[in-house]
Amino acid sequence: MRNRPEPAVTARTHLSLALLALVYIFSYIDRQAIAVLIEPIKQEFGVSDTAIGMLTGLAFGLLYAGLGVPIGRLADRGVRRNVVGVCAILWSVATIACGLAGQFWGLLLARMGVAIGEAGGMAPSISLVSDLYPRKRRSLAISLFMMGPNVGVLVGLAVGGWIAQQYGWRATFLWFGAPGILLGALVLCLVREPVRGGFDALPPGAGAPARPLLGQLRHLWAIPALRYLCLACGVAGVSSYGYGVWVPSFLVRTHGMSLAHAGLVFGVTSGIGAMAGAMFSGWLCDRLVQRDSRWQLALPMIGVALAIPAAFAFLLWPAAGHWLAGTVRIPHALVFALAFGFFASWFPALSYAAISQMVPAHERSIAAALLNLFITLFGVGLGPLVTGFLSDTLNPLYGPQALRYALAAAMSLLCLTVLLYALALNPYRRRLASLAMPYPA
Structure with missing residues (x-):
C-alpha cells in the first residue's frame, strides 16, 4: 500500500529525458563513427583488417x-545520475584521445577507454527514465530514449x-568527443535523481529474490526460451555489427566512393x-500477439529471414549502376541496404520485449542485461573481428x-539465428x- 505521495511529471522531467537521450545518441555516434574512419586509419598505421577488427570489435x-x-549494480546502490554523467565525460575524453593517438596501440587503448565509459551509460539511464514517468507513459518515454542508436x-x-x-580522421574524434563532455556536465547539474519506484505501488526491491548474482544467472539460463533467445541474438549480433562496421569500407573499395560519400549514403x-x-515491427507485434503470444518471437524470426536475401543482394x-540525386551518386545496391535495415531492425526491440514477458518483474533488469551481454560480446566483440579476419584470408x-x-x-x-528463434517459439x-503471464491486453 502506498504511503508516500506520487511524484509529478514536470518540465524538469522532460528536460531530464532529453538530456539522457542526447547522451545516448552521442554514445552511439562515438561508437559508430570509427566505421567510416577505417580506411584512413589503416593507411596511416599500416595495419591489417584483422587488427582493425580488433580495434573496432573485441577491444571494445x-x-x-x-x-x-x-x-549497473553500482548504479542501483548509488546516484544513477552521477554514474551516467561521469561515464559520459569519461567516454567523451577517451574519444578525444582516439584523435590524439600517435600510434596504433595508443588508439587501441583509447578505444578501450570509450568502452569503459559507455558500459555505464545505458542501464542506469533506463532505470532513471523508468522512475521519471508513471507506468502509463513509461513505454513511450523509453521508446524515445531508445531512438539513440538509429540517430x-x-x-x-x-x-x-x-x-x-574535409579535415582528416582525427578531427572526427575531436568534434564528436567534445559535446559529450558538456552533456555529461549538464546531466550532473540538471537531471534530477527520481525516487526509486516512486510511481510504483510496491516499494523498491519488493519481492526481490535472495539468490546471489551467479545463482540468479544460472537460474535464468535454465529457462529454455531465454537461452535460445540469447543465442539467437548473439549470433545475429556477429553479422549485424560486422556489417555496420565494415560496409563503409566495402563501399569505398568496391563502389569507389569517398569516405564522405560512403558515410552519407x-x-x-x-x-x-x-x-x-x-x-x-513494434506496431505490428502489439496486434499479432493478441492472437498468439509466439508472434513476439516469430516476428523477429521473419524479419531476420527477410533480411538475409536483402543483405546478399x-x-x-554489380557496382556499375547508380542514380544521381543532384551531385550525389547513389548505387542501385543501396535499395537492398535500405531493405536490410528495415527488416534487421525487427529483432532487437522485440527480443528485449520478449525478455520482459518471460521473467517476473524483479528479474527483468538482470535478464535484459544477460541478453545485452550476448549481443555485445558476440556482436561488438566478434563481428568486426571475424569479418576482418575473413577479409584478410580471402585477400x-x-x-x-x-x-x-x-x-x-x-x-x-x-540462418542460424532463424533456426534458434524457431526453437524458442514453443x-x-x-x-x-x-508464469500465468499471457501477453497483456
Whole structure:
C-alpha cells in the first residue's frame, strides 16, 4: 500500500529525458563513427583488417560487455545520475584521445577507454527514465530514449564521413568527443535523481529474490526460451555489427566512393530503414500477439529471414549502376541496404520485449542485461573481428573484392539465428503459461 505521495511529471522531467537521450545518441555516434574512419586509419598505421577488427570489435566489446553488469549494480546502490554523467565525460575524453593517438596501440587503448565509459551509460539511464514517468507513459518515454542508436548511426556515418573527408580522421574524434563532455556536465547539474519506484505501488526491491548474482544467472539460463533467445541474438549480433562496421569500407573499395560519400549514403539509408522498421515491427507485434503470444518471437524470426536475401543482394549487386540525386551518386545496391535495415531492425526491440514477458518483474533488469551481454560480446566483440579476419584470408584470392565476400559469409550466420528463434517459439509460450503471464491486453 502506498504511503508516500506520487511524484509529478514536470518540465524538469522532460528536460531530464532529453538530456539522457542526447547522451545516448552521442554514445552511439562515438561508437559508430570509427566505421567510416577505417580506411584512413589503416593507411596511416599500416595495419591489417584483422587488427582493425580488433580495434573496432573485441577491444571494445569485451570491456563493454564485462563491465555493464557491475556498473549497473553500482548504479542501483548509488546516484544513477552521477554514474551516467561521469561515464559520459569519461567516454567523451577517451574519444578525444582516439584523435590524439600517435600510434596504433595508443588508439587501441583509447578505444578501450570509450568502452569503459559507455558500459555505464545505458542501464542506469533506463532505470532513471523508468522512475521519471508513471507506468502509463513509461513505454513511450523509453521508446524515445531508445531512438539513440538509429540517430547515432546516421549522424556518426554521414557527418563523420564528411568531417574526415574535409579535415582528416582525427578531427572526427575531436568534434564528436567534445559535446559529450558538456552533456555529461549538464546531466550532473540538471537531471534530477527520481525516487526509486516512486510511481510504483510496491516499494523498491519488493519481492526481490535472495539468490546471489551467479545463482540468479544460472537460474535464468535454465529457462529454455531465454537461452535460445540469447543465442539467437548473439549470433545475429556477429553479422549485424560486422556489417555496420565494415560496409563503409566495402563501399569505398568496391563502389569507389569517398569516405564522405560512403558515410552519407549508407548512414542515411540504414538510419531511415532501421527507424521505419523498428516502429513498424513494434506496431505490428502489439496486434499479432493478441492472437498468439509466439508472434513476439516469430516476428523477429521473419524479419531476420527477410533480411538475409536483402543483405546478399546488397553485397553482391554489380557496382556499375547508380542514380544521381543532384551531385550525389547513389548505387542501385543501396535499395537492398535500405531493405536490410528495415527488416534487421525487427529483432532487437522485440527480443528485449520478449525478455520482459518471460521473467517476473524483479528479474527483468538482470535478464535484459544477460541478453545485452550476448549481443555485445558476440556482436561488438566478434563481428568486426571475424569479418576482418575473413577479409584478410580471402585477400590473396579476391584482392580488393575480398571484403565483399567476407561480409557475405558473415551474413550467412543469420540462418542460424532463424533456426534458434524457431526453437524458442514453443518454449516461450510454455514459459508464459507457467508464469500465468499471457501477453497483456
